[in-house]
Every structure is written in C-alpha cells, then in structure tokens.
Amino acid sequence: MIYFPPLRRLLLPATIFLAVVVFYRSSFGITSSFPSFVLHPPPPPLEGIRIPISDLQPIPLPAANATANHFPPESKFFYDLSEGNNSFNSTKSYLKPIDNPALQILWQCPIQANRYTNHIRVSAVVRNITQIPPEPLKPEKRIFWNPTIISLPYWAENQYLVVSRIVTDGNHQENVICEANICYLGSGEDAKAGEKPCTEDDLKLLGPAGGMRCASPPISLNVPPTPAEQCYGKFQTYVDVPGFHDPRIFWSGKGEPLMMVNTQSRYACFGLWMIDLRSLLPPLQNLLASSPAHPSLVPLKSYPTLTELTRNPPSTRSTIEKNWLPFFTESGESYIHYDLSHPTNTSIRGRTFAKLLGNGFTTTNLTDPLELPCLIDEDDKDADPVKRGGTWHQATNSLRLILCNRTDPKCQASDENTVFFAVIHRKFPNYLDLPLRYERYFMVWSATPPFGLVGISKHPILMANETVSGWTESQNWDDDPVNVAMVAAFKEKHHIVRDLLHNTTTTSNSSSSSQTTISQEPYGGKPYWAYFTYT
DSSP: OOOOOOTHHHHHHHHHHHHHHHHHHHHSOOOTTSOTTOSSOOOOOOOOOOOOGGGOOOOOOOOSSGGGGOOOOOGGGSEEOTTSSOEESOOSOOOOOOOOGGGHHHHSOSSOOOTTTOOEEOSOOOOEEEOOOSSOSSOOOOOEEEEEEEEOOTTSSSSEEEEEEEOOOSSSOOEEEEEEEEEEOTTOTTOOTTOEEOOHHHHHHHOTTOEEEESSOOEEOOOOOOOOSOOOGGGGGGGGOOSOEEEEEEEOTTSOEEEEEEEEOSSSSEEEEEEEHHHHOHHHHHHHTTOSSSTTOOOOOSOSSOEEOOOSSGGGOOSBOOOOEEEEOTTOOEEEEEEEOOOOSSOOOOEEEEEEEETTEEOSOOSOTTOOOOOOOOOTTOSSGGGTTOEEEEOSOOEEEEOSOTTOTTOOOOTTTEEEEEEEEEEEEOTTSOEEEEEEEEEEEESSTTOOEEEEOSSOEEOTTOOOTTSOHHHHTTTOHHHHHHHHHHHHHHHHHHHHHHTSOOOHHHHHHHHHHHTSOOOOSOOOOSSSOOO
C-alpha cells in the first residue's frame, strides 16, 4: 500500500520560499551580468539602424485601397491639342528608336495591295481550331470561340494549351482549357516537331488545311467571381453576370504561364485581372518542374491568386477596360500597353503604357512625350462607306522578335536586333455602332526604353486563304495569279458567247435576259478557303 503524506505538511515550507523570492527581487537590483534564476547570459542589446528624421524622405506606403496609391502624371505625359497640332507639352528631345538594318526589308513591301479591298495577302495559311478531342465520349453540342493559345515546353506530351470561350445563354460566362496538337498534310517534310499527320476525322472537323485539335476533353476553368463597384446606367445589368470573358494566355518574361481575363472590377465596371495558370491547372506545375535541364526549378508565382491590374492615375480609367497588351523585356520586367489611338479632340490618350510594379500596381504613362503618332484617322471620306468611323484597338499578345537567323551561331539577342511586335485591329461599326468588320495590322516597337514605335503596316493584312466580307469573290481573289488567269479565261468565254448572241436574231426579251446574265460579276476563280472571315 502506497502512502501519501497530507499536503498541509508542505504548505509552510512553500510559503516561506515564496516570501524569500519576493523579498529578494524587490530589494536588490538585477544586473545584466548576474540575472536571477537564468542559466545563460542575456542577448546583447539591439543596436538597430538609426537614421536622423531630417534625412527621411516622404515615401508613400502601399495602401489597402489601390485608388489611393496612385498619383497623377506630369502634364508632359499627355498630348497637348491646344494648338490643334497634336504636339506635346515638353521641351526634352525625342529619343528615336534604334534604326535596325534588319528592319529595312519591312520598309518596302514586295507585295502589291489588292486593288479592290486594299489588303495585302501573305503566304501563311490560317487554320482552324477544334475543341472536340479524338473519340469523344459523347457528341459535343457546345460552341467554342475566341481561342487563345501558348506553346508548351518541348518535353511535354502535347504541343499547346488552348483556352476558349463557350457560347452561353448570356446569363453567365464559361471558359475551358485543353492540351492540343497540330496535324499536318502531305509528306510532313515541313512539319514541326510534335506535329502529327491529319486523319480523316481531323480533316472533317478542321477542313482541308488541317489545324489544331484538343488531345483530351476540355475542362472548365474555375476563376472566383469579382465585385463590380461602379456599373451604372446601361452597364448595370453586367453586375450580375458571373464568370470572366476574353481570356488571353501567355508566358511572362520570367517563364510564368499567365492568363489575363476581363471581368467585374473593383475600380470601374469591368477591368483586367491576372492569374498564374498553375493555380488553376496543377498538372502544369508538375510539367514545368520536370524539365530535363533544370528539374524541380520553376519560376515563382507573381500572380498566385486573381489580381486586378490598374491604370495610374485613377482619372485615366474607363468604365469598361479591355484589350490591354502585356509585353516583357529580356530581363523579365513587365509592362502593360493600354491604349493605341491617334490623338484627336475626342481621344487625347494616343499611345499609353506603364510598368507593372507588383500586386497589380503600375507606374504612370511612360510613353515618350515627343513620340510622333504612327496611326492615321483619315477614313471619314473613304469611298467605301463601311470604312468610315473606324477606331484602333489592340488585338493580340506581343512577341519579342530577335532579327537574326537562328542557324547563325552568333545569333544572340541585343538592343540592336530585338523588337516587339503584335497584331492590332481597325474596327468599323455598323449603323447600330456594333462591330461590323475588323481589319488586321501589324505594329512593331522598340525592345529598349522608352519602347518607341518603329512602324505600323500601311495596308490591312490577309492570310493566304482568307477573304473579306463586303466584296465579291472575284474582287477578293483579284491579287491571286492563279485566280486572275481563271477569271480571264472565264471572261474570254463570255465574250465569245456575247459575240454569238449579238450575231444571232432573237426576240428583245431573250436578248435582254441574256445581256443581264452576261453583265453579272464573272467569277470562275478560287472559292472561299477559310471557314470564317476574320476581317
């Protein structure tokens, strides 16, 4: 049997011990060299960093509300139209972009513009994209549109990532993503690495030119909803439409797979937001971490969550923001190209872009105040009524182009041989002010600060198999030598028929009917190759 003495026997010794401790700590000073009841010396006092208050500058700290963290730019960063001469408020000299000899080929185009449509037709073929994978589990009834793509690393099983919008009932927005490949026609001598021969099923969906096809069923991209803080008037109905639209995917200068989306804004009605695709598609993180050259080394996420991009200062923001164009320098710095227009009394912005500072914050406009506008708005008197009242807006992501032959061992990127380029649109409205037609142009700008414009194509661009709405088939293909020969033979045949009819006695009604048929637009040339008209 275990015996425990009563606790009251310990009460007196415990009381005496506690009294001694209290008396000792209250009666004697405790020095740092002999601290009581501490078995190790204390840490030395912190020296700290002492800066006189007079030396501190008034540095603004990040604010929770991004609107309060923006400051208006100097007046020199805006066009001055007071004299009506589109000049700038500045006395500094204009820093001209580097005159690159490799660009000389662009100053004189060897291709003549179509005499009817004014387009230049290039040799590249536009191909279709389908989100219907091989051997789908069920018939696909959804309609996909507005795709955006990026290439995957060379060690990936498939070649590309494709993000597309889905046509909905208008009460919500929906977007899907899939991995995809391009199929080729013929022997495949010109096929790129990873491309596969087109099957009959591919051609049934993509058309005779082949194209890009999802390798697996597309999956929905789930992006959290965002609030709409300032949707008023005709934009009030947009508040309750969930989901994002007009996504664009691209690689950042640091190697991050990013997606920029258009959705409800904290500062306006609709704005632009950025997110790393790895946050939405975890297998993409594993793919990047499996690099044969640098396994497990992947770039950190600058946008791990949905982050709204801003325009600085707040007074320059619009109710609906869209079509911003990101570009990245070789060192990895990020910029946003906001506007691209000819400065007029109704649009004084001209060209504006800013540097991304992090968390969606940006600098003020960095456009050289003395940069001369490259865009011209002179179509109000155009003979084609559809081309009156057009506006410029940005269309695609940017690409950094190194102007040297990649087979040249000395081909290295430098300030002298590197430029950015992107596709921009000239948009023409109908009588309801809705988009009627888009015309495609190329824009080139310097890859070094202040990123001045180098040039913009003089004529709108068509791909080899595209046609333009608003003109007949024979007018569309007037610039094609094969088609010209076929049309000439067609006309010659009709001339012979006309001469025979002229020398034959017929009734007036019969003659009138024949002349009406012969006077119609003769066309015996190529049909529409593309499934849709881009412009």
